[in-house]
Amino acid sequence: MRPEIAAKVGTAAGQFTASKGADKLMDAKLKAQFAASFPEAALKNVKWYPAVPAGLEEIEGRVLDRIKAAN
Numbered sequence: 001m002r003p004e005i006a007a008k009v010g011t012a013a014g015q016f017t018a019s020k021g022a023d024k025l026m027d028a029k030l031k032a033q034f035a036a037s038f039p040e041a042a043l044k045n046v047k048w049y050p051a052v053p054a055g056l057e058e059i060e061g062r063v064l065d066r067i068k069a070a071n
Contacts, residue, residue, distance in 0.1 A: 006019030011027045016034045023031065
């Protein structure tokens with residue numbers, strides 16, 4: 001999502017957004033709340049994980065069904 005749109009949506013919802021660059025466009029009150037909640041050291045320690053590719057959960061389900069059937 002474009003940062004300017006994400007900032008508008010986040011501000012309207014009263015929530016912060018993870019959209020890159022939107023932090024500079026967010027409401028000052030939300031920015032202050034975010035900064036108080038998540039110090040820089042905590043953000044640097046976040047373990048980011050990629051999104052699950054489409055279809056992967058379906059494949060996992062089929063594999064688990066085969067394993068259960070084999071037992």
